[in-house]
Amino acid sequence: MMKFNYNILTVALVVTATACATASSETTAKAEPVADTGPSAIEKAELSKRDYLTPPVNFEIKPRPKDKNEFPKFVDYLLEVMHPRSEAEMVGDAEMMAKYKGVHNIDSIVIAAPGFPADITMKQYEEYMEHFRENQFTSMSVTVSNGSDKSVEEVFDRIETFNKYISDNSDRYHQIKSVADFDIALKAGKLAQFYNFQSMNAFGGEISNIEKYYNLGLRTANFTYNQDNIWGGGTVSNEDGSNDGVTDLGKQAINEMNRVGMVVDCSHSSDQTCFDAASITSRPMIMSHSNNATLQPIGRNNSDKAMKAVAATGGAICINFIGGFLNPQGMARPMDIAKHIEYVGNISGREHVCAGSDFVYNYAGTLMWILNNPDAFPESMGYASPSHMGMPGEIWGVVRALEEIYGWNENEIKGLLGGNLIRVYKANWQ
Template sequence: MHVKSGSSEMNPGPQPQKAPNLHHSALVCDLTVPWVQIGRADLRNRTLPRMAKSGVNFVSLTVASDAESLLDILDLLARERRIFREKTQDYRIVETVEDILAAKNGGQLAVSFNLQGTNALAGNLDRVSLLYDLGVRQMLLTYNRRNLVGDGCHERTDAGLSEFGVNLIAEMNRVGMIVDCSHTGYRTSMEAMEVTNAPVIFSHSNPKTLWEHDRNIRDDQASACASTGGLVGVVGVGIFMGDNIATTEMLARQIDYYVELIGPDHVGLGLDYVYDVEAEQAYMASVKSPPRGKYDKMTAFFQPEQLPELTDLLLAKGYPESAIRGILGENFLRVARAVWR
């Protein structure tokens, strides 16, 4: 592997002794943490403390998908905002990039929200700024299926971005909400990246070249994303990395591939860690997920506790510290600075 960070080539050779200090001092951002109200409460309640203990400094919590109405989402956001504001010693709701940095310095976990899909807008662009004001800092265009914006990645067809979708992206750019193309159909995502005037992300999408799955993306999608100034977050879901494999080595393989393809400045983390796998499987069955997606398996997930191992492994592979810091979180910080208002 040949990695460049800025104008300096990496220095090959293992450097594992630096990993603990590097991981502790780095800014670590996870761009996708499923946070829907399903499954065992005890597992849910332990998830964010586990992440914080594993060195995570910022999480984007998925509070809903295309299945929930705006009223449902407002109720969920109101509840979560109250809970986090009652625990200010541990959490900080993010409004600006500076809030993320302040949270790290203050020993808090920085929190923002995301939606996986745009059905809650119901064709009303005025709702974008409302959701942004409530802490929604990124939004997927679609969630697997077709909606008013375009086709999802599991749709039978591959229609492009709708007129509403074009106007939605313009409004998200204006408001400062990050356009997220994960779960979105190929043509819809490519056209979205053509019309945006701000960086776009695939918050949690692995390379289809490494593993053929509808949820993974093609090389030209990743390259187009990088061309906007955005990033692709690698996913720790076993069925998206291989034959249900969620080892640290397998996640590093996804990172290696993207670094070679689009450069280390355009790679991040969107682990998509599910705290209750059995409940998640039941939920996916209830929304009639496509059989070819292999969602009926007892899916393996990369665990938060593996993150220090990942930093160690990237160092051992010869990644420069600057590249590792970027992948762990600073690349997302750059995107957020460019987009958030």
């Protein structure tokens, strides 16, 4: 019934707008054309009734505690405020899912690899994969390291274990190693996966490891997880003004990644690292999960100029679904996410925008990890702050908002869902 009522509202708005336009054209046939100024006040009032525009009750903003004894209670509070929408509000998403059934739908950053982070279990992994199936995803880039590992060997073992699991469950999963695998998995109805690093620390300072990881399925890697390292400047450089960029070793890594076919990623990196990488790379690069600093000015986000530099390589900028990175209120409703997508589409071109939810399924365990490691996860960058945490399925509410409010057409939506990323992958992968 709720879906029916939503459809009635949609049809009513369209019919009303069409009728008004027809009546106007009949009575003012000789009038000069009037420029389109967007929705009228009445139309805006009707649009404001849509569930993705109606703001939730603001949640109380509690400060991040420093006393470890207070961590468990604070985590419980963060879990209470994390969900952007209720199930009832998401009913209308089914219409968008039906419209784009059979289209590549890729999440460019998924925190799900068993054993990482905060010891994600295989059971949690399978539960998370069910969410992707229910929300019509076709493939995803799974993070297997953010540079906090005990050793390089640990990461190699994690990937090899994960590869075996996918192989043992080939009736449901498909490992992507080439662009052709996207279509193969889609036609077979299997959920496809490939791997990413959120820090080059797992290369262990050895350029030769890049090809070894590539052969195991690693397809994208960014320089650093916030902190400056031997590869490049992290977002800490955006915050303290140190402005560190790509190092000499980082340049070697870019050249080797270009050679073997691995995508260069500058999320979690400083603006200067993004500028440098864009000037060095011979292939399109990405920001796999970065939001815009003009809309939410925190160190973790990147500037217009950095995003334009990435787009100029032929690359793509993927917006994440974390409220603290979207706005000061910590909201990650569909319109909050759509606002960043539309903004980046305006400054770089809609063909250079994508989505990377960055949702961590083991959120409670991860929050404890974050709270216990404040240097790696600074509060000033939004970590463990009261915030919505949009799950990947929020993409369908975002698609509705982009179509109905910002006028995105079907081809632009297909690009956002997966086409823009596949273009980048095709230009990189061997």
